[in-house]
Amino acid sequence: MSVRVLTWTLAVFLLIHPQAASAFPWMIKHNYTSCQSCHVDPSGGGVMTDYGRAQQQTLLETQWGTPNLEGEASPNTQFLYGALGSSRPEWFLPELSVRAGGLFSRSVNLGASSNEGQVRDVLVPVVMAADVRAAVVAGAFRAMASLGVxxxxAFAASLTPVGDVDGTKLISRDYWLGAALLDDALFIRAGRLTLPFGIRSVEHTLWARAVTRTDFNDSQQHGVAVAYSGESFRTEVMAIAGNFQVSPDDYRERGASGYFEYVFAPNLTAGVSSLVTFARYDRLRSEANTLRQAHGLFARYAPSPDLALVAELDALVRSSQQGGLQAGVVGYAQADLEVVRGLHLLGTVELLREDQRGAAGTQLGGWLGMSWFVTRGLEVRLDGFARQTPVQGQPSISNLGGVLLLHLYL
Structure with a gap:
């Protein structure tokens, strides 16, 4: 496969990979430094608690008509706009998430051998998420599972045999059983979990999430995790047993992952994270005996109630039978400005430098976006992006485009 085709394929793959949205690190501007009050998952994302659903209305969504000065959430914040009423047990927390829209992408490769190959445009409809999720919260017992199409x-999350064929498949991103102890400060879980690492956010296509394989799209792994949330810090560590939804066993990574985040102030946190895994065969890189590491820093800061800043920088180290020892760095910085309640303007810059079997280069990217929580259960997301990829001995390849999405969350 030529470099041009490979790069174009990777760019489109990253942008239309199915996505589940549930984690917003910019909630720190509302003095939320921890995630467990709004999410069943102690590190954020996934099923929301009843309290978290109420905060969606009072803090996230555009307020129409007379403002609710008392900050009380209406009954329609519950599942299916509260249609189940009192028939839904308090311990049962169901959710539905559908995210769909359109993608335009242009790949410009000035080093292509023909004029036809220099520019390639793609305009396609996309379905990034079509999932149902549910959690059980009964005393100290916790459980969660998801099922989608x-x-x-989403090969790594598939429940049905797919091989190398790309098509509609039944998937499950995460499912686990656990217990919350010590007044919910200590949380122990076992199952298929999102790896605890860095900043958990909805932008799974960021290089920091894709390269470290710590997004919560389909990179979850089976294992056991222990989380603890104190007044001034939160932490989670996980023993990784491998992703048992891929086969054969040689493809499965084993190792450990974790983070520690300290709360310096209600509007300022910083942390460290680390990940080490080993696989007898890396199915994404086609390399044997791969040891993969990522170690980094991250921070969240809200200088005002309308502005939140987040950043992450990770060192990358990997060794394999074919590629030898390789090193790199990945990171991003993002600003979120809420111009009016529910309407967010986002700006993101990112970088990636990674050895590729003797060749190295710095990739740069930028995003400008708008996220509008229009009303209860509806988000409109519009993003424009630009990414530049160096090619050894040739002009760099540019990827430009835009994505328009409607997200229905019930």
Missing amino acids: APRR
């Missing part, structure tokens, strides 16, 4: 990709 992916029209494209």
